[in-house]
Amino acid sequence: MxxxxxxxxxxxxxxxxxxxxxxxSSVDLILAEDTRTSGKLLKHLDIRQPMQSYHIFNEHKQVEKLVERMKAGENMALISDAGTPAISDPGFLLVRACVEAEVEVECLPGPTAFVPALVNSALPTDSFVFEGFLPVKKGRKTKLEQLKEESRTMIFYESPHRLLKTLKEFAEVFGEDRRACVSRELSKMHEENVRGTLSEILANFADRSIKGEIVIVVEAFNPKRTK
Structure with missing residues (x-):
């Protein structure tokens, strides 16, 4: 189990x-965030194990039943649409429940978007903080103010339709001259890493149609630099 x-x-x-x-290829069941998306990957790999949906809208209801099935002897794999499960994707609740029930949990190493984005940014990598997605509404401004003087390189995930809004807010709170990098379509044919100050990056994306998953890496606060 x-x-x-x-x-x-x-x-x-x-x-x-x-x-x-x-x-x-060997587990009894594959838990997938979106069975349609994962189905394409599994078909490409010629993997035919049974799949079941496990996503943010049903995870609370499914955790207990899944743990019971594993305690009864089943082996399961959890995958998300892309990258490592539980990193800005469902997974934490199930991992915690398995650990509490003494079900073995093993996380394989592999792809996750923020690591290549951080390295590509050319910003310091020795100390960083991963913030994932910012609150959409409530608590967003407070969170940004808390990060204004963050001493480590900051990493954020963002959706294409909110990118310009987020960059504007970053420029307002962190300062237009704060350096950053926006990475999109990582590992794909049209991968792009746009580096510069927040004002320069904002100008770059201002009149463009933006597609793909976004990672924003922002320089740490430098007390020697005035806003």
């Missing part, structure tokens, strides 16, 4: 690991 956390490619299907393929 075990739960395997299996990272899946964030774009390029060749980024799947041999170990991930072996695990997905």
């Amino acid at each position: 075990s739960l395997k956390i299996v990272p899946t490619p964030i774009g390029n299907l060749e980024d799947i690991t041999l170990r991930a393929i072996k695990v997905l």
